[in-house]
Amino acid sequence: MKNPYLPYPVRIQEIITETQDRNLKTFKLVFLNPEDEAGFVYMPGQFAELSVAGQGEVPIGIASSPTEKGFLMFTVNRVGRVTTYLHNMKPGDVMGVRGPLGNWYPWEEMKGKNVVIIGGGFAFTTLRSSIVWMLDPAHRKDYGDITVVYGARNPGMLLYKDELVAWEQRDDITMHLTVDATDDPTWKYNVGFVPAVTKEKAPGAENAYAIVCGPPIMIKFTLPVLTDLGFPPERIITSLEMRMKCGIGMCGRCNIGTEYVCKDGPVFSMEKLATLPNEY
Amino acid sequence: MLKIFVPKDKMPRWIGRIMDGARVFAPVKEGDGYRFRLVTRPDKLDFSYQNTRLSPKELVHPPAEAMFSYSLKKGDPKAGILEEIPKALGTRVVMGIRPCDAKAFQLVDVNFVTDQYMDPWWQRRRQNTVLVGLGCHEPCSTCFCTSVGSGPFDAGALDVLMTDLPEGYLLEAVTEAGRALLADAPEGAPASDTVLTEARFLAQQAEKALPRLFMLDPLREKAMTALFQEAFWEEVQFACINCGTCTFLCPTCWCFDIQDEVHQQEGVRLRLWDSCMFPLFTLHGSGHNPRNQKLQRVRQRFMHKFKYYVDKYGNGPACVGCGRCVQYCPVNIDIRRVAAMMTASCVCPT
Amino acid sequence: MHAYTEKIREAAQRLLTEKKVDAVIGFRHGTVPMMSEPVCVRHADQVHQLVWNGFCGINLANYLAKRKDRVAVTAKGCDSRNIVIHLQENQIRRDQVYILGAPCHGMVDRRKVWEFLKGREPLQVMENGSSLKVSGKGFEEVLERQAFLQDNCRICTHRNPVIYDELLGDPVPEQTDVDRYEDVRRVEAMDSEGRWRYFNDLIASCIRCYACRNACPLCYCPTCFVDESRPQWVGKTLDPTDTRTFHLLRAFHVAGRCTDCGSCERACPMSIPVRQFTKKLEKDVKELYGYEAGVVVEGRPPLDTYRPDDPQDFIK
Numbered sequence: 001m002k003n004p005y006l007p008y009p010v011r012i013q014e015i016i017t018e019t020q021d022r023n024l025k026t027f028k029l030v031f032l033n034p035e036d037e038a039g040f041v042y043m044p045g046q047f048a049e050l051s052v053a054g055q056g057e058v059p060i061g062i063a064s065s066p067t068e069k070g071f072l073m074f075t076v077n078r079v080g081r082v083t084t085y086l087h088n089m090k091p092g093d094v095m096g097v098r099g100p101l102g103n104w105y106p107w108e109e110m111k112g113k114n115v116v117i118i119g120g121g122f123a124f125t126t127l128r129s130s131i132v133w134m135l136d137p138a139h140r141k142d143y144g145d146i147t148v149v150y151g152a153r154n155p156g157m158l159l160y161k162d163e164l165v166a167w168e169q170r171d172d173i174t175m176h177l178t179v180d181a182t183d184d185p186t187w188k189y190n191v192g193f194v195p196a197v198t199k200e201k202a203p204g205a206e207n208a209y210a211i212v213c214g215p216p217i218m219i220k221f222t223l224p225v226l227t228d229l230g231f232p233p234e235r236i237i238t239s240l241e242m243r244m245k246c247g248i249g250m251c252g253r254c255n256i257g258t259e260y261v262c263k264d265g266p267v268f269s270m271e272k273l274a275t276l277p278n279e280y
Numbered sequence: 281m282l283k284i285f286v287p288k289d290k291m292p293r294w295i296g297r298i299m300d301g302a303r304v305f306a307p308v309k310e311g312d313g314y315r316f317r318l319v320t321r322p323d324k325l326d327f328s329y330q331n332t333r334l335s336p337k338e339l340v341h342p343p344a345e346a347m348f349s350y351s352l353k354k355g356d357p358k359a360g361i362l363e364e365i366p367k368a369l370g371t372r373v374v375m376g377i378r379p380c381d382a383k384a385f386q387l388v389d390v391n392f393v394t395d396q397y398m399d400p401w402w403q404r405r406r407q408n409t410v411l412v413g414l415g416c417h418e419p420c421s422t423c424f425c426t427s428v429g430s431g432p433f434d435a436g437a438l439d440v441l442m443t444d445l446p447e448g449y450l451l452e453a454v455t456e457a458g459r460a461l462l463a464d465a466p467e468g469a470p471a472s473d474t475v476l477t478e479a480r481f482l483a484q485q486a487e488k489a490l491p492r493l494f495m496l497d498p499l500r501e502k503a504m505t506a507l508f509q510e511a512f513w514e515e516v517q518f519a520c521i522n523c524g525t526c527t528f529l530c531p532t533c534w535c536f537d538i539q540d541e542v543h544q545q546e547g548v549r550l551r552l553w554d555s556c557m558f559p560l561f562t563l564h565g566s567g568h569n570p571r572n573q574k575l576q577r578v579r580q581r582f583m584h585k586f587k588y589y590v591d592k593y594g595n596g597p598a599c600v601g602c603g604r605c606v607q608y609c610p611v612n613i614d615i616r617r618v619a620a621m622m623t624a625s626c627v628c629p630t
Numbered sequence: 631m632h633a634y635t636e637k638i639r640e641a642a643q644r645l646l647t648e649k650k651v652d653a654v655i656g657f658r659h660g661t662v663p664m665m666s667e668p669v670c671v672r673h674a675d676q677v678h679q680l681v682w683n684g685f686c687g688i689n690l691a692n693y694l695a696k697r698k699d700r701v702a703v704t705a706k707g708c709d710s711r712n713i714v715i716h717l718q719e720n721q722i723r724r725d726q727v728y729i730l731g732a733p734c735h736g737m738v739d740r741r742k743v744w745e746f747l748k749g750r751e752p753l754q755v756m757e758n759g760s761s762l763k764v765s766g767k768g769f770e771e772v773l774e775r776q777a778f779l780q781d782n783c784r785i786c787t788h789r790n791p792v793i794y795d796e797l798l799g800d801p802v803p804e805q806t807d808v809d810r811y812e813d814v815r816r817v818e819a820m821d822s823e824g825r826w827r828y829f830n831d832l833i834a835s836c837i838r839c840y841a842c843r844n845a846c847p848l849c850y851c852p853t854c855f856v857d858e859s860r861p862q863w864v865g866k867t868l869d870p871t872d873t874r875t876f877h878l879l880r881a882f883h884v885a886g887r888c889t890d891c892g893s894c895e896r897a898c899p900m901s902i903p904v905r906q907f908t909k910k911l912e913k914d915v916k917e918l919y920g921y922e923a924g925v926v927v928e929g930r931p932p933l934d935t936y937r938p939d940d941p942q943d944f945i946k
Contacts (some may be wrong), residue, residue, distance in 0.1 A: 004397040005347055005538075005549075009361045032361075053350040053360045053549075054542045058565075079565035081860050094360040216568075242570070243562050245538045248397040252535030253554070253561050255584070256570075257504050258592040263396070277508040277583075280570050311835065312745060312901050328749070333899065334837070343837060344867035418767075421753055422662060519668040521692060523841035525899045539866055552866050555839070560857045610845050610897035611688055612660040612667040 004248045007051035007096025008036040013071060014091055020156030024122050025087055026063065026075045029097060040100060042066055043107060044129035045239060045267050048099030049247045050074060050086065058082040059244045059262070062100065063125040065132035067139075072097060075125045075159060101247040102266050105130055105237055110209045114144035116202055118222055120151050120194050120214025124159050126239060127213055131167065140172060147203055151178040151194040151218075155187050176201045195221040198229075205230035211237045223270065233271035240266050240280055256280050282459050284468035285475050287448040292322035294467045295375065302371040302410070305339055307332050316374065327376050327444065330420050331602060335531035336374060336381050337388075340405045343528075346548040347401075347538075353545045362549060369404045373461070376414040380425045380600040382437035384531030385411075387600070390593050391534055401551075410457050413438035417482055419490055422603030424616055426490040430600055433483035443479040450479045493616050494623040499590050499597060502622075507587055508579070512621045517578040519611040524555035526605035526613075527581065532598045535561070556580045582618050632757070634682035634732055634798040638704055641730055641796065642677040645702050651728050652699040655690055656680045663755045664740035668693060670701075680704075682798070684757050687737035687780060689891040691847035695721040702728040704798070706737075708782075708891035710791035711924030712847040715887055718924075718931060721850060731794030733802040736776070736783030737892075738762065741901060743778055747771070782892035782905060785810045792925050811913045817906065829874070829907075835900040836873045838866070842904050845897035848884045855879060881907035886915040886933040889924050 014028040027050075031037040042048075042062055049057040058080070064073035078087045089095065105126075115134065119127045127150075134143050148167070152158045158177070168175045178190035178197045190197050194214065202210075202225075210231050212222055219238060226236050242254035242261040249263030257276040259265060286294055298304055299322060306325050308317040313333035319325060348362040385406065392402035416423070416432035425431055435441040439458030443450040450471050453459035462468070527533040537554035540547055554561055557578075562571045571577050589598035599615065606614050642654040657666035658679040666685045670693070671677055682704065690703050691712030705713060710731060716722045743752060743764060756763040762773040776784075785808045790801045817825055840856070843849045855863045856876055864879070865872040881904075888908045895905050915921055919932035 003364055003400050005399075005551075006364060007362055051362070053362060054352055054540050054547045056540045056549075057538065081862075083565070084860075096360075096362060241564065243564050245536070249394070250391055250397070250399055250534075250536075251538065251554070252391075252556070252584075255580075255588065257508070257583075258588045275505065277505055279508075279576060279580075312741060330749070330751070344869075420751060518670045518693075521841075521844040521897070523844035523897065524839035525841045525897070528837050528839045529899055537866065541865055541867070550867060553837075558840075558857070606662060608899040610841055610893075610899075612662065612665040614661040614667075617661060 002039075005098070005246065007049065007057075007098040008040065009033070009094055010072070010097050012089060012091050012093045012095065015089075018075060018159050019122075023078045024075055024159065025078075026073060026159075027086070028064075029072045029074070029095070030070065031072075031097075032094070037070075040072070040097075042100035043104035044133045045104030045126050046100040046102050047126070047247075047266060048072070048074070048097050048101055049244075050076070050082070051096030051098055052082055052085055052089070053096070055082045055085045057096075057098065057245070057247075058086075059101070059247055061126040061129075061239070061266075063128050065129045065136070067133055067136040075122065077122050098247065102262055103264070105211055105239075105267055106209075106269075107133075111142045112144065112207075114203065114206075114208035115146050116208055116210045117146070117148045117150075118194060118198055118202075118210060118212045118214070119149070120218040121153070121157065122159060123213040123215065123239075124150055127211065128160055128163070130211065131173070132163075135167075135170070135173060144207065145203060146173045147176070147201075148173065149176045149178070149194060149198050149201060151180070151190075151192075151197065151214075153180050154182050155179055155184050193221070194218050195225050198222055199225045202226075202229055205232075205235070209235045209237060211239075213239050233274060234269050236270040237267060238270065238273075240268060242266075242280065282453040282462045283471040283476065284451050284462050284465055285445075285448055285471040286451060286465065286468040290467035291449060292325070294465050295322040295325060297464065298373055298375075298461065302373045304373050304375055305336070306375040316377075319375075325375060327414055329376075330416075330418065331378060331423075331604065332381075333604070333608075334529060335384065335602065335604065336377055337384065337531050337534075339372070339374060340385060340402060340409065341388075341534060341536075341553075343553045345401065345551045347551050348549040350547050350549075351545060352542065352547055365548070367401070369401075369408050371408050371410070372405075373410045373412060375412045376442070377411050377438075378416060378602070379413050379432065379434040379436075379438060379441070380416075380423075380430055380602045381531050382411045382413050383425075383430050383434060383600045384437075384602075386437040387532050387589075387596065387598050388534045390595070410439045410461060411437065412440040412442060412451075412458070412461070415441060415443045415479075415483060415486070417444060417486055419486060420603055420607075422606040423490060423601060424493055424603060425601035426487060427493045427496075427616070427619070428597055428599050428601045429496060432486040432490065443482060445475065445478055445482070450475050494620045496590075496597065496623065498623045498625060499586055502587075504583075504587055504591060507622060508583060510621075513575055513579045516582070516613065516618055516621070517575040519613055520557075520574055520578050521611055522557045522559070522574055522577065523610065524553075524557050525608050525610060526615075527555040527557055528553060529604040529608055531600060531602055531604075532585070556584070578613075582615070582622065585615075586619055586622050632683060634704075635680065637798045638680045638682055638730060639677045641798075642671060642680055642702065643674050645728060646671070646674040646677070650700070651702045654680065654702040655693050656704045656730075657682065657686045657688075660685065663752045664738055664743065682732065684735070684738045684762075684775065685740075686732075687739075687892065687896050688845070689847050689893040691716060692845065692893070694727060695847070695850040697722055697726065700726050700728070702730055704730045704732050705791050705794065706732050706734040706891075707786065707788040707790055707792065708734075708889045710793050711788060711889040712891060714793055714924040714927050715848065715889070715931075717927055729791065729794040729796075731791030731797045733791065733797065733799055734783075734786075734789045735802060736779040736786065736789070738775065738778055739780040739783075739896075743773070746773065746778070780892045780896065781903070782890045782895070784808070786890070788889075788922075788925065793927060811909065813906065814910050814913050817910070829877075830870060832906060833873050833877050833902060833904075834870075836868070836877070836902060837900060838868060838873065838876065839899060841897040841899060842894035842902075843880055845893040846884065847891075847893070848887050849880075855883075877904065877907055881911055884908055885911035886919075886921065886931050887923050888912055
């Protein structure tokens with residue numbers, strides 16, 4: 001068995017500044033060794049530890065889709081020591097990736113179902129992975145209607161803007177973009193909070209799953225809306241964040257009750273979360 | 281399995297031969313307590329201790345361990361790439377380990393060796409370490425091994441069980457590794473029935489001296505969220521000062537931190553003991569902390585040992601009753617009392 | 631000293647019933663010999679838990695910083711001095727604490743009793759005036775209490791609370807013939823290499839559990855320098871440099887504030903005499919500024935005072 005603490009060496013191929021506040025940057029990483037790339041088999045919803053020698057590691061959701069070959073993509077919010085350092089790195093620099101880690105959205109279980117994706121702010125990363133994966137010709141037929149509600153504070157804070165526009169124009173996915181507020185006259189989408197837009201635009205719960213990722217306050221107010229729409233707790237899926245170190249369920253810090261968010265999660269159904277202590 | 285009797289005056293010779301082929305760790309008096317240390321002379325072995333201050337977990341899970349090294353030199357083609365630091369993890373024999381401390385290794389194995397991942401350092405050290413245990417004649421008043429499913433002569437996690445008798449030691453092989461150690465012991469003779477009877481008697485006496493303080497069944501039966509919400513946590517947590525004494529001394533506390541450290545152009549990635557008592561343990565980068573209250577941290581420690589572990593692995597609790605935290609908690613938070621509250625069918629306010 | 635127990639219960643009953651305080655912080659009987667556990671009593675029907683004995687060495691001021699409610703607290707001389715420091719440092723307001731002052735005869739050091747017993751385990755320890763009756767399996771010893779006090783208690787010169795709302799007993803005579811700094815002078819007399827070795831040996835067994843820090847009422851910083859990661863001031867390993875940095879910085883951080891309550895030493899699971907650091911600084915502050923921490927409420931401590939006529943240039 002491979003040493004699970006040892007990162008794969010990768011090179012930064014491209015860095016894209018995502019938001020107008022410049023606090024979110026997307027890193028495209030390529031493996032230095034082809035055999036490492038072959039071994040990195042992942043599903044949308046999983047995360048990895050980004051490793052910077054001399055700084056440490058940080059757990060980040062994988063934003064690329066397994067259908068996108070040749071690179072991994074991570075969108076990183078600048079908050080702490082490692083992420084601040086990472087934001088100052090340059091294309092060509094060498095760093096590390098350890099993973100894939102954790103579980104993923106229940107893709108098998110959701111086959112044949114409609115999927116409603118609800119995202120807020122910079123938690124849209126693994127949701128991007130999910131959308132790209134479902135829209136891939138190899139998978140699109142496995143799922144019914146795909147509806148996306150995605151909101152941010154203002155238009156400048158939305159991630160992956162070019163892709164959002166492209167998805168808007170497709171007819172095999174329904175997009176509902178929203179911002180909390182804007183004075184931008186060119187904004188032609190919704191204005192309002194994610195829970196309100198969800199209430200207004202989300203399709204019925206029949207034969208459908210909802211995947212919800214976003215800041216805690218958004219989740220808190222979106223859940224009752226989904227319940228009103230008829231989504232049972234086992235078909236509301238979310239992904240949790242927690243301080244992590246090892247990422248493999250050994251270092252002991254990211255537990256909620258019996259579950260390690262890093263290994264047993266980060267993806268949980270609301271049904272499962274209801275059985276656990278409310279400590280996250 | 282092989283059972284031999286070695287007279288006291290011949291023990292050093294047997295141990296000396298073990299030392300020829302392996303590194304031997306044993307309790308050594310240091311300051312006002314005992315600690316497991318590398319011992320290189322058989323006459324230095326001292327089994328007159330009750331329990332070591334620090335548990336022997338440091339032999340398998342060191343407090344600070346460098347895992348990887350890397351260069352940060354500009355122009356170095358390997359700069360920024362982590363490499364495992366090679367370690368010579370030769371055969372080791374831990375002499376005189378208490379059955380409870382050995383049991384702790386077994387309880388922690390399920391964390392470090394799983395179907396999906398294997399911690400290489402824990403696994404290799406465990407594999408290369410032979411545990412020669414010393415049965416407890418005189419358990420401390422803070423010992424409660426029999427209450428948590430073990431006992432003063434529990435051989436379940438040992439390779440050899442030693443019983444200290446007036447004239448010598450009864451050595452009983454428990455595993456194949458233990459048998460190999462005893463097979464090469466011309467100092468000993470097959471244990472007589474008298475010796476075996478004498479040893480059984482001592483074991484029974486020791487076991488009788490330890491009262492059962494609580495039943496374990498309710499731990500499985502009670503709902504996790506119900507125990508989590510019990511009112512008694514408020515009272516339990518008050519005195520806690522959130523130091524790491526209990527977790528650092530505990531043989532089953534395994535939590536660790538990972539940190540990078542750089543000296544000029546060279547760096548290492550370290551693994552360090554950590555503690556759920558520290559607020560930093562769970563602090564998010566955003567500033568949010570799911571366990572920012574002392575109550576939450578104190579509850580986590582006890583719930584982990586007596587409920588989460590039990591539910592997750594269908595085994596446990598993750599406590600061996602060594603009593604170190606009872607002895608050394610600076611404010612006298614007593615895990616026996618807390619376990620009794622967690623397992624009580626009705627918790628009355630005190 | 632057991633006479634205090636009744637007085638504490640009586641006061642607690644009265645204060646809780648009259649709603650003068652929301653809670654009473656004191657001690658209850660410990661579960662092991664020579665230990666008492668800090669307890670917070672909120673209801674009059676629970677005051678019977680409260681006790682006082684020679685095993686109440688923990689400094690209860692540690693439970694006061696940043697409280698929002700009104701509490702009564704039992705306080706020995708040292709605890710009361712730490713309450714004074716909390717008042718000076720705005721950790722609590724005077725009208726929030728009702729101090730039950732406990733004139734103190736010194737607290738028993740259980741490690742000294744263990745050392746005396748040489749491996750025999752004490753199962754029961756009873757105090758009787760100036761003696762300690764220690765019994766265990768097959769033995770009973772009567773010890774002179776004074777010889778088994780915590781080191782800081784043996785040289786204490788503030789046994790009586792310096793601030794209180796009521797006293798639990800008559801003031802006790804203060805010790806006047808003690809030499810507080812005999813050991814400090816011994817270290818001062820060493821050459822620099824000797825001192826280096828002395829302090830390195832002293833902390834060699836430190837496991838960085840931070841019990842000394844957490845037991846200290848002065849250590850209330852929201853983020854301790856050892857936990858800070860941006861920038862990271864101290865490494866987290868057991869490397870002697872890091873351990874030394876921790877102990878030295880901790881000591882300097884409590885300079886001019888430490889009351890020598892002994893909580894740090896008492897809490898250390900490895901029995902490290904960490905007061906060797908703080909006592910040197912206490913002596914320096916006394917010699918340089920003629921100041922003893924926490925003895926008077928009025929005025930500012932020297933190390934948080936700025937005077938325009940300070941004789942040293944660097945501060946101007």
